[in-house]
Amino acid sequence: MVTLSTDQNLDPGKLSANGRRMLALKEEVLAEWTKRLRQTVKEAERLAQPILINTFPALYDNLAQAISPGYPRVTANEGNTVASEHGSERARLTNYNAYSVISEYQQLRWTIFDVLKLNGIELDESEVFVVHTSIDGSIRESVNGFALAQAALRQRFIAALTHDLRNPLSNAHAYAQLIERTTDPLKTKEFARKILDSLNQMDGMIQELLDSAALHSGERPRLHLEEFDLQEVIKEVCDQLTAEHGCRFQFMGNTVTVWWDRSAIRRALENMVGNALKYGTPDTPIRVNIALVIERTILSVHNEGEPIPPDEMESIFHVFIRAEAAKEGNKEGWGIGLPYVRSVAESHGGSVTVDSAAARGTTFIMDMPQDARPFQDAPILGEAWHVEAARSARS
Known part of the structure; x- marks a missing residue:
């Protein structure tokens, strides 16, 4: 039954024999395509299956219709926006570039032919032409949608x-x-x-x-490591903000001497505390805590208030993307702060995590080696890896 075609045709009897055969092999084709794509397109390697598969089942069903003589569909991409929306989603939800978008359509093209041949199904010249024309047209529309989405993100950033x-x-x-x-x-x-x-x-x-x-662009921050008392930096940031926001800040922990980039850590802390001020419940305490655990220093900021939705816990760390609470509440900001915090943590050989629930409040935690000198040249994973890892964990 053709339920995913964009015209929602429920009558497979309207399809040609090869159209029905092709439709029966949809799961096999898409499974093989997924395997090939993960092996050949780096950006797709760790994508969760729901994100990876995207609109391709609808495109495939449209192809089965398009190769059927007499069916009112000339090509799979004719008269619908499946491909352009696919490109838009790739721009918004993944680390794809235009080449990645093109590559996945090319993989689909040859996977279809290979799987059909393996199952003894031969397409005639007109059917092969329809497949090629549909894939080529989908590539053009998808790349255009990808470019338009990227331009829209840039324009939104410039406006902000x-x-x-x-x-x-x-x-x-x-x-x-x-x-x-x-x-x-x-x-x-x-x-x-x-x-x-x-x-x-x-x-x-x-x-x-x-x-x-x-x-x-994937660059790491340039670090200027020095030895300093982390408690002093916390006091500077809290004293500065107390003048504007009142005595809401509570410090917990003892003096900890670290080898970190003082300026970068201060800005990261300002971002975490600023986040707590923006999204936490007004007039409730904001706790800043430091702890030394087996030569690692843990710096955390906690606030009470509405929790971060689970599906936004990763996206808030992406450049230019803010949580829905920020958009709906008209909060100022460009979506740069938390990505910067993550980049600083990773550049010091550490990481940043978030814990958020209605009963627990929200806590952002930077966990880094007390002495970052041996790790200052460690690679940072970058946004793409975190996107894919988080989605894989939820799938």
């Missing part, structure tokens, strides 16, 4: 960047105008400090932009 930079720029401009109008030295000094704060905020945003470009 423009919006976020406008606020501190407007603040600096307003305080500059106030300086022009006042003759009070104390007020002038206060307004100048406000301008510097706004400029520093803009500088931080621009630095995040540069970091995001590096993260998106």
